[in-house]
Amino acid sequence: MAVDLLLGLQWGDEGKGKIVDVLTSKYDIIARFQGGPNAGHTLEFDGQKHVLHTIPSGIFHDDSINLVGNGVVIDPVIFKKELDNLAKHGIDYKSKLLISRKAHLILPTHRLLDAASEASKGKAKIGSTLKGIGPTYMDKTGRNGLRVGDLEMADWQDRYRALADKHEKMIAFYDVDVQYDLKELEKEFRTAIETLKELTFIDSEDYLHKSMKNGKSILAEGAQGSLLDIDFGTYPFVTSSNTTAAGACTGLGVAPREIGEAFGIFKAYTTRVGSGPFPTELFDETGEKMGRIGNEFGATTGRKRRCGWLDLVALKYAVQVNGITQLIMMKGDVLSGFDTLKVCTAYKYKGETIDHLPFNIEPENLEPVYTEMKGWKEDLTKMTDASTLPKEFNDYVEYLERELETPITIVSVGPDRSQTIQRS
Ligand code: IMP
Numbered sequence: 001m002a003v004d005l006l007l008g009l010q011w012g013d014e015g016k017g018k019i020v021d022v023l024t025s026k027y028d029i030i031a032r033f034q035g036g037p038n039a040g041h042t043l044e045f046d047g048q049k050h051v052l053h054t055i056p057s058g059i060f061h062d063d064s065i066n067l068v069g070n071g072v073v074i075d076p077v078i079f080k081k082e083l084d085n086l087a088k089h090g091i092d093y094k095s096k097l098l099i100s101r102k103a104h105l106i107l108p109t110h111r112l113l114d115a116a117s118e119a120s121k122g123k124a125k126i127g128s129t130l131k132g133i134g135p136t137y138m139d140k141t142g143r144n145g146l147r148v149g150d151l152e153m154a155d156w157q158d159r160y161r162a163l164a165d166k167h168e169k170m171i172a173f174y175d176v177d178v179q180y181d182l183k184e185l186e187k188e189f190r191t192a193i194e195t196l197k198e199l200t201f202i203d204s205e206d207y208l209h210k211s212m213k214n215g216k217s218i219l220a221e222g223a224q225g226s227l228l229d230i231d232f233g234t235y236p237f238v239t240s241s242n243t244t245a246a247g248a249c250t251g252l253g254v255a256p257r258e259i260g261e262a263f264g265i266f267k268a269y270t271t272r273v274g275s276g277p278f279p280t281e282l283f284d285e286t287g288e289k290m291g292r293i294g295n296e297f298g299a300t301t302g303r304k305r306r307c308g309w310l311d312l313v314a315l316k317y318a319v320q321v322n323g324i325t326q327l328i329m330m331k332g333d334v335l336s337g338f339d340t341l342k343v344c345t346a347y348k349y350k351g352e353t354i355d356h357l358p359f360n361i362e363p364e365n366l367e368p369v370y371t372e373m374k375g376w377k378e379d380l381t382k383m384t385d386a387s388t389l390p391k392e393f394n395d396y397v398e399y400l401e402r403e404l405e406t407p408i409t410i411v412s413v414g415p416d417r418s419q420t421i422q423r424s
Pocket of ligand 1: 011012013038039040126127128129130131133134223224228237238239240273274275
């Protein structure tokens with residue numbers, strides 16, 4: 001069977017956790033392929049809210065296997081907290097959680113390096129979640145990293161020491177004030193490593209191939225969004241992994257021909273957390289209202305998210321780069337009560353009107369061109385059937401489908417599992 005993908009098409013926080021959770025019953029295996037604890041996937045059901053960072057969002061379903069793939073970076077300390085939280089809710093995670101031996105480990109000094117690097121950038125800072133993501137991927141591509149499989153080797157502690165010592169020298173090089181007590185951090189790290197070692201480590205690419213041969217269905221769960229991709233995002237204000245479809249191939253070891261459906265998930269408007277250009281950002285009461293109604297605060301850092309109108313130019317780009325076959329629109333309910341909705345359909349860029357994402361989307365080079373649409377008044381949050389959705393909402397969705405040349409098969413009208421409407 002093929003591997004289906006679920007990918008965020010904007011700057012992250014599209015609601016992937018909820019949709020994976022909704023789709024999980026159709027899949028035997030849910031696999032994360034990139035990112036790490038910078039992600040915050042929120043799931044709500046039975047009146048409870050859960051936030052996952054590194055663990056795949058299928059963990060709450062009894063019958064699904066959850067795999068942390070080779071492309072993911074794992075912070076054992078944060079991972080342990082997630083496991084402890086699952087145990088508190090009575091989830092037997094050990095029987096359904098597998099970890100790739102090739103996944104890289106985030107060391108305490110990676111987090112410190114992240115803090116030092118950001119502090120040294122001053123106003124040009126990325127707005128990183130400071131979870132050590134950038135430094136860990138740098139060690140991976142620099143061929144210095146420690147991987148989960150190394151924990152099964154006799155010399156891992158020596159290799160850890162050598163790397164942490166090198167990191168300490170690098171922190172000093174930054175010449176910024178980063179206070180830390182490494183002994184304390186290492187104590188916590190070692191305890192967490194022992195917990196990690198109780199889990200099942202596997203050669204995950206082999207496992208996935210055998211699973212496919214045996215007819216198992218697999219969903220690859222993306223983290224962050226396409227506009228944060230290291231290659232295709234708004235560089236340098238991006239994360240350090242490939243968040244797009246290609247990342248699922250390298251982050252799990254599946255071939256491009258084995259990819260089936262590519263579900264692309266987007267919000268009915270746009271948000272961004274952290275620094276970087278955002279052409280349709282609103283600085284007025286309308287943006288404030290979206291943030292308030294949409295409860296736009298980061299699940300990992302609690303930071304307020306920047307809000308703005310839907311950017312169709314950026315969304316088309318993400319649909320193309322990922323080869324999206326079906327779209328899922330989130331948070332349509334947040335736009336209820338706006339008299340007029342705006343959608344950015346082109347940019348004025350250096351004196352020309354263009355309909356693609358250019359190299360540089362800094363505000364001084366670019367101005368969005370908007371199309372206006374009539375909004376809807378109805379509260380969507382209690383609706384469960386497509387036939388009850390208001391005309392103006394359907395007009396909005398159908399307009400996007402036409403422009404993106406891709407069907408919108410699911411619309412979400414609230415955070416709970418039950419607030420999900422399938423369109424035919
Ligand atoms: P980092 O990956 O933590 O270094 O963060 C790099 C940039 O990506 C920052 O602007 C973050 O705010 C953003 N970012 C990282 N992970 C997420 C996410 O899961 N959702 C939204 N933004 C994210």
